Amino acid sequence: MTTVPEPLSEAENPVRSLDADALRTHAAAALTRSRARSEVLTGAVDDEELSKQHSPLMSPLVWDLAHIGSQEELWLVRDVGGREPVRPEIDELYDAFKHARADRPGLPLLSPAEARAYVGQVRRKAFDVLDTVPLRGRRLTEAGFAFGMITQHEQQHDETMLATHQLRTGEAVLHAPDPPARRTGPLPAEVVVPGGSFLMGTSAEPWALDNERPAHPVHVGTFAIDTFPVTNAEFAAFADSGGYRQERWWTAEGWAHVQRHGLIAPRFWRREGGRWWRRRFGIDEPVPADEPVQHVCFHEAQAYARWVGKRLPTEPEWEKAARFDPATGHSRRYPWGEQEPGPEHANLGQRHLRPAVAGAYPAGASALGVHQLVGDVWEWTSSDFRPYPGFAAFPYQEYSEVFFGPGYRMLRGGSFGTDAAAVRGSFRNWDLPVRRQIFAGFRCARDVAGPDGGN
Numbered sequence: 255m256t257t258v259p260e261p262l263s264e265a266e267n268p269v270r271s272l273d274a275d276a277l278r279t280h281a282a283a284a285l286t287r288s289r290a291r292s293e294v295l296t297g298a299v300d301d302e303e304l305s306k307q308h309s310p311l312m313s314p315l316v317w318d319l320a321h322i323g324s325q326e327e328l329w330l331v332r333d334v335g336g337r338e339p340v341r342p343e344i345d346e347l348y349d350a351f352k353h354a355r356a357d358r359p360g361l362p363l364l365s366p367a368e369a370r371a372y373v374g375q376v377r378r379k380a381f382d383v384l385d386t387v388p389l390r391g392r393r394l395t396e397a398g399f400a401f402g403m404i405t406q407h408e409q410q411h412d413e414t415m416l417a418t419h420q421l422r423t424g425e426a427v428l429h430a431p432d433p434p435a436r437r438t439g440p441l442p443a444e445v446v447v448p449g450g451s452f453l454m455g456t457s458a459e460p461w462a463l464d465n466e467r468p469a470h471p472v473h474v475g476t477f478a479i480d481t482f483p484v485t486n487a488e489f490a491a492f493a494d495s496g497g498y499r500q501e502r503w504w505t506a507e508g509w510a511h512v513q514r515h516g517l518i519a520p521r522f523w524r525r526e527g528g529r530w531w532r533r534r535f536g537i538d539e540p541v542p543a544d545e546p547v548q549h550v551c552f553h554e555a556q557a558y559a560r561w562v563g564k565r566l567p568t569e570p571e572w573e574k575a576a577r578f579d580p581a582t583g584h585s586r587r588y589p590w591g592e593q594e595p596g597p598e599h600a601n602l603g604q605r606h607l608r609p610a611v612a613g614a615y616p617a618g619a620s621a622l623g624v625h626q627l628v629g630d631v632w633e634w635t636s637s638d639f640r641p642y643p644g645f646a647a648f649p650y651q652e653y654s655e656v657f658f659g660p661g662y663r664m665l666r667g668g669s670f671g672t673d674a675a676a677v678r679g680s681f682r683n684w685d686l687p688v689r690r691q692i693f694a695g696f697r698c699a700r701d702v703a704g705p706d707g708g709n
Contacts (some may be wrong), residue, residue, distance in 0.1 A: 277389055281401035282381065284675050288408040289377060291604060291673070292322060295415040298427040301366040308422040310356040311691055315418055317348070318411045320364045323373035324348035326380055326404050329649075334400045335383035340376055351652060380404075394649055402461030402675070403649075409673040416604060416671040417691050419535060420522070426536030433601050433610035433670070436544070438625070441481050441613070445623050446702055447571070449476035452578040453585040454570055455642050456680040465654040466680045468644045469585075472570045479567055479575045480697035482612040482625050483546035483633060484558065490530055490541065492558045493519045503560045508553030511688055521549040521690040535607055544611040546631045546695045552663045552687035555634040555696035567699035569637035569664045569682075576628070576667070577679040579621040588679050589620035589627045595674040600629030603673045609695070610670075628677060631695030632665040639664055639684040657684060669693035 272280060296304060296319050304316045313321075324344065331337045346352050347361055364372060380401075387395055394400045419428055450473065456462045457469040498518050501509050511517070519525070522533045523541060530541040550558075559565050567575070577585040586592065590599055599618035601610045609630040619625045627633075639654075639662040647655045662684040668677035671693050685692060 274389055277398050278384055281384060281398040281405070284405040285377070285380070285384075285401060285408075288405050288412065288673070288675070289373075291412045292319060292373075292408060292415070294428075294604075295412060295419065296366075296370075298419070299422075303422065303424075304366045305359075305363070307356075307359040308418050309691065312414070312418045312421060313355050313358045314363070315415055316366050316369050317358050317361075317363055318415050318418075319366075320344070320369040320372060321348040321350065322408045322411050323369070323376045325407050326373070327376045329394075329400055330380040330383055330404055331376060334387055334395055335379065337379060337383070340379065341372060344372075397460035399460060400649075403463070406461065406463070406676040409676040412604070412673070413669070413671040413676075413693075417693065421691060422536075424536060428535050428607060430605065430607045433606040433608060434614045436611050436613035438613035438616045441623075441625070444478045444480050444700075445575070446476065446478045447474070447575050447578070447622055448580065449474060452574045454573050454680075459587070459678065459680060461675075462678070462680060463653065463682075464646065464648045465639075465641065465682050467646075468642060470643050472574075474568075474570050474574050476702045477567070477571055477699050478702050479571065479624060479699045481623065483609075483631055483695045483697045484555075485543065485612055486530075486541045486545050486547045487543035489520065489547040489550070489558060490543075492561050493530075495561075497557060497561055503557040504553065505556065507687075508557060511551070511553050517554070520547060520554070523549075542608075542611070546609045546612065546626070548609060548631045548669075548693050548695045549690050550634075550695060551690045552634045554690075555694075556636070559696070559698045562698060564698035564700045566634055566636040566696060569635045569666065571699055572627075572633065572635050572666045573679065575622060575624045576620050581621065586621065586679060588618075589624070590618050595628065595677075600626070600668075601670045602629045602668060602677065604671055606670055608670060609693075627667050628679075629668055629672070630670055631667075631693055632669050632672075632683060633667045634694060634696040635664045635666060637664045638662065639682075661686065663687045665692075665694055 296315055305314055307314050327340050332339060347363060353361060384401060389395050389398050451471045453469050454472040455466050455469045457467060497503055498512055504512060519530065523530050531538060532541045556566055576589045579586055588595060595602055597605065600615055613625065615626055618628060620627060638660045639657055641658055665683040665685060
């Protein structure tokens with residue numbers, strides 16, 4: 255039986271090893287980076303566009319901005335800091351569970367000027383709390399967890415706002431340099447991951463959220479997984495072959511969705527002049543062949559996998575391919591090791607406004623040789639969103655627990671719009687299987703025969 259090593263100790267963990275002053279500096283920098291991004295996303299459009307709803311799937315950008323401030327006030331100013339409320343009368347307006355996204359434009363929301371003033375006032379108070387509150391002795395503040403939680407919350411809404419920008423009409427207002435070109439030579443199309451147990455999740459990562467906890471051993475049979483995410487060219491072959499018109503590739507649920515909505519290609523694609531084009535942040539361009547496909551739902555990913563004679567990986571398979579190091583038997587923090595993500599490792603943080611081509615980040619490969627598992631596109635898996643054994647909701651049930659069950663499918667790895675603070679080898683994302691506005695793609699897997707094969 256395979257022995258699963260213990261997770262990193264507190265001394266080995268890079269954040270837990272910081273002293274109080276360094277930890278405050280680290281948390282302040284993370285919060286500042288998040289706010290700078292929020293300001294770019296909300297400052298790129300005028301107040302009219304900031305207040306309008308660009309899609310019933312999304313909130314007005316100004317709602318996201320004030321919601322960011324509301325959560326920061328609730329947790330950092332009121333709870334951690336014990337300070338008087340700033341705007342208690344707006345709590346319900348910005349409670350994500352009180353009002354559906356489609357209904358939010360009709361609410362008496364803060365104006366853009368009011369929202370900016372509010373989040374600025376809250377941030378000043380939050381920094382004052384950070385300067386004074388002990389970062390030890392209470393679970394919510396241990397190792398700066400509450401500040402990390404709020405950083406991740408803002409970054410998650412920044413990615414949501416980036417998706418809203420993709421849905422808006424009009425000229426381009428966001429700009430960024432192109433990602434790097436391919437830096438690897440030819441590589442095998444897939445990697446075989448040996449069967450055995452590995453440590454999934456984390457108990458040592460100080461800013462990990464409740465659904466990532468606790469670390470626990472999971473046995474995975476031998477399987478093969480694609481070296482890279484499925485590219486646009488590969489997915490276009492499926493569409494061009496009539497994949498959207500052939501029921502045999504789809505589940506009953508997926509086929510009903512295709513028929514109901516008349517799907518013929520990934521969202522934002524159109525056929526023109528004998529080739530595929532796409533709309534990307536206000537720019538019309540030919541679909542790049544070697545980029546990972548994005549804006550596909552779970553059903554499209556599953557149908558493609560069936561078409562090529564494969565399947566989607568399970569969530570444990572995905573995490574083992576990303577984190578397991580066969581040389582040490584340990585699970586890494588990131589595919590490349592313990593080091594925080596840098597620009598050489600992955601396409602993250604809105605540094606670029608598109609996925610990078612396959613082979614662009616050899617320094618980010620996993621120990622097993624699987625590439626681009628972090629950044630570029632979220633990757634659909636075949637798994638439902640379920641709690642790990644020993645799960646405990648913290649600090650509130652609405653972050654994870656209310657979503658557990660068969661209605662949501664797991665996504666892993668992060669996209670080009672995900673910040674490094676909100677992605678790691680153990681980070682879990684989930685969404686409805688019909689969602690296409692998110693920056694999601696996938697890679698395929700298959701069973702491998704052998705003593706540990708099959709799942």
